[in-house]
Amino acid sequence: MDKNIMDRAAGAIMGAWIGDALGVGPHWYYDLNELRQDYGGWVNDYTDPKPGRYHEGLKAGQLSQSGIILRLMVRSLVDSGSYDEADFCRRMDTELFPLLNGEPASGPGGYTSQSIRAAWRKRVEQKLPWGEIAGHADTTEAIERTLAIGVRYALTPNLLANAVSSNAVLTQFDDVVLSMTVAYSSVLAMLIQGNSLEPDISEKLMNLVKDGTLPFHAVTREGLKPPQPGDPDPPRAGRFASPDALLSPGNMAMAATDPDIKIEPAWKVSLVYGMSCAIYHMLPAAYYLSSRFKNDFESAVLHAINGGGQNQGRAILTGTLVGAQVGLSGIPARFLEKLEGGEELRGLAIKLAEQAQLKSD
Template sequence: MPKYHASPTTQTDRAAGAIMGAFIGDALGVGPHWYYDLAELRRAYGDWIDDYTTPLPGHYHEGVKAGEPSQSGVILRLTLASLISHQGYKQADFCQRLEQDLFTQLEFTKLDSSAKQGPGGYTSQSIRETWHKRVQLQLPWEKCAGPADNTEALERTLGIAACYAGQPKSLSAAVCANTRLTQDDEMVLAHTLAFNGVLGLLIEGHALDATLSDKLLAQVDQGELPFCLSSTSNAAQALDLDDLSDTNLSCADALLTPAYMANLAASSETHIEPAWRVSEAYGMACSIYQLVPAAYYLAARFSNDFESAVLHAINGGGHNMARAMLTGALVGAQVGLSGIPQRFIDGLANSEELVALAKQVAEINTCEE
């Protein structure tokens, strides 16, 4: 499969850029998160948000400071620590860390079944459901997933994609196993895996263009992505990780979305203007099928401009935190850590530690070009 080198960055730099792009997008959303009335968002933060902000009193994430993470950033950091500890994904270790570091330790005692609690000032539906089943009902992990259609699993598994870029079969097995801990909807799993497949290709050096979906479909045909396609002879191959059996996914249309969005971004006739209005075109809510197309579009349109990509994601309102987190990962993978404006690194809480973690994960399985 030919590579496209958009810049002289290395694979390690691109993997670290994907991770740091996600952390930055998450933190940018802490202040202006979940304003569905864009006029209200502009009154609160001005006509254009261009930096980290503090949540207003009474709004989501109250008490979190500018540049600090939401709970999504907290869990992503936890995922990275687990990957580093075992030089790859180990489900038992991840689950233990989630229980100890998020569910039970004293600093996280506010985590309960209510939404506006827990580290970062808000706990997503999928984590609340998992916490209830695992802590209150004491169910085994394989019975703790729920039907939430959000991007919560995607926000943490992108760290796994950064670790396993260039190894699509291992990437697929780890992402599927981790996603199924909290979410059991096949559509959610399909979009989560497809996005991570895209991220892995970008980290390898491929472009986010109209050919990317064909490359994903080729991986299906080679038995590396567990989707069912009538045109492939190898897609029936099952993947396995830590004795967890994965079944093939029927929602293969998730693999086509990157090309559709790349074509849209490249067309002079169908540009969305201004670009932040992509949130209105595909939806401002928390569903994965609304957020992923918008992230693809922004990352394709601003493939070499990290700042424009994440700021248009933020200024579109709604669930802009996830939109910016996913967009930041995709564009960070294209420009590399070296291509992210330094001001976004400097303004991020505990940035030196996060950069060190990102680099360590990026170096686990990468082979430099």
């Protein structure tokens, strides 16, 4: 059993939960002056939400609903030994949906996201079956749970792509969102395997497209060179219309490592790529921070949080990718010790990491 892979896989899951809990207090401040007024010049730890904010009633170190759904997903994977869609859906029906009422400011974690509210209404009120309840949300909500599938299938990216897309489409049916969701977990798998988030990450991912492992359409030759007369159309056709979601991570890593490109302080990446919830704002910032601070978990997640806006999602995505690079052993102890239920979560992360060693389902 490869202890390094286990360490990186467990680090990814714990990094996600830490990022989620860090966002509970200062979540969704689009006025950065208000954020600084409420939390000082630099948020550096778990904090209580202020009265009237999104997670009012929670305490520092607790999980939001995103973290709770991720825990549900991890438990499903661990108990089933693999991705079992029926088991996941059953748990959503019995463990989460009975606690919701369709309103934003309700349910465990103090706030219910757009795609989960839509799924609840169609599933509970309209009695529609799973498979007919997906909505239009263009957010990272599916990534925030399917990242656990990315960990489970880190050594089998073809199975990863199928399982991640299958789960994501339960709640979000936009093809661009699905392609970016699969791309994120594909990047995560590469990091768990031992790669770093460097500019060449996209070339490595494109090689998996060329050999048919990842289901993306590609019209270029090796090394992203243009097609030549007589080449088939297309050289590689996949489910997703474009490989651009796989090219973005390399572009963001290039920006993070280019000495002529300076985003200072790094939290201002939120202003460069966008503070709001859409997946096309969240992923570039997370990739940038995860490349720039690939060996510094604390700096990565804290710059994600201090950028305001949808900082919780940004911190979940960043914490996962940097956790996969530094490993569980590289996460500062204080983040693990102050996380409510941390020992249980750590145990689940390690069990899932053990399953990540399995190369076949």
